[in-house]
Amino acid sequence: MLFGPAYTTKANRLADHLLAALLDNGNLWEGDTSENEALHGPCKRMYSRTNKCRPNVVLQMMRAAETQCEVLRELQDLEDEEADGDDWLFRLLGDEADNGDVTMAPTPTLSRSHRGLRMCMGGAEQLPGMIGLGSLLGKEANCSLVVSSSFNFYCSFEWGAGTVVQTACATAAYLGKPRYDHVWYSDAGGQKRVGWVRLIVRMLDGVAEDFIVVRRMHEVPSLPDCLLTRSGCKRLAWSFASADAEWPTLARVPLPRVLRLEHVVPDFEDLGDRHGLRAVPASTPDTAVERHAERFFINCFYPFTSRALNPSS
DSSP states (O other): SSSSOOOSSSHHIIIIIIHHHHHHSSGGGGGGOHHHHHHHHHHHHHHHTTTOOOOOOOOHHHHHHHHHHHHHHHHHHHHHHHHHTGGGSSSSSSOBOOHHHHHHHHOBBOOOOOEEEEEHHHTTTTSSOOTHHHHHHTTTOEEEEEESSSEEEEEOOOOOOOOOEEEEEEEEEETEEEOOEEEEEEETTOEEEEEEEEEEEEEEEOOOOOOEEEEEHHHEETTTTHHHHHHTTOOEEESSSSOOSOOEEEEEEEEGGGEEEEEEEOOOHHHHHHHHOOGGGGSSOHHHHHHOOOOOOOOTTTTTTTTSTTTTO
16 A cells, blocks of 8 residues: 555655655655644634634734734844854864764854753752763752753754754653754764753853753664665664663763754664564663663764755745
């Protein structure tokens, strides 16, 4: 049925023409309806503010849309004026490396508010996997910190594409679901590493700070004859301080050392071997043994720069 006939618009587009779309476009964007579905939300919110009396409702929504577009245009003009004197922010830092990649170097951070959720260090250490946060940051349990759910930054692509602004999240509630992003960052020694963003800190002990706390990951050998590895996907595992450590190692990363987002997916073959073909990350036990056994893949097929991720932008 995968490549056979189908009689609904969406199913026909995704199923009957899937092979041709993959060969012609190189990704699944053409079958993705999430962009249009997401645009329904603003329309519904506009409609709820009208008198719901046709035909006036159409005129009201048009005026609201025009006002919104004008506000966004003015904000963009202000950003463009500020960026005119800072063109150097949009240059990739670094020279060509021996392997043909561009060296990924720290980039300046965007200006931001230091508002967010206030908590104490002792409370933050109660979060899953955050034991030892106070020791990492050199603060006592009664130290206060302000955390945010996301941050924007100028990214760097090692394949030489121009930098863009990306948003990384670390929140338990993003559109009703948890969202914790993976990022590439450079450590104190200048080595590129992958980490899972667990906390975004704005203020520490009353002082404005801008850094993230990540769970560290490292590359591990792939399985023999692995198709993903041959395609350029790297296999990852959590980094532990010792063989009997319960949680992965935490690292403090200043925002200028965050390089770019990365799309990391579970190694489902390995997961299925341990828990059966129906296993998914949400249904597997959250234990120290499982965390040591978990494996992941960097998804090199994710089209960060091969095409615009948002056609409306």
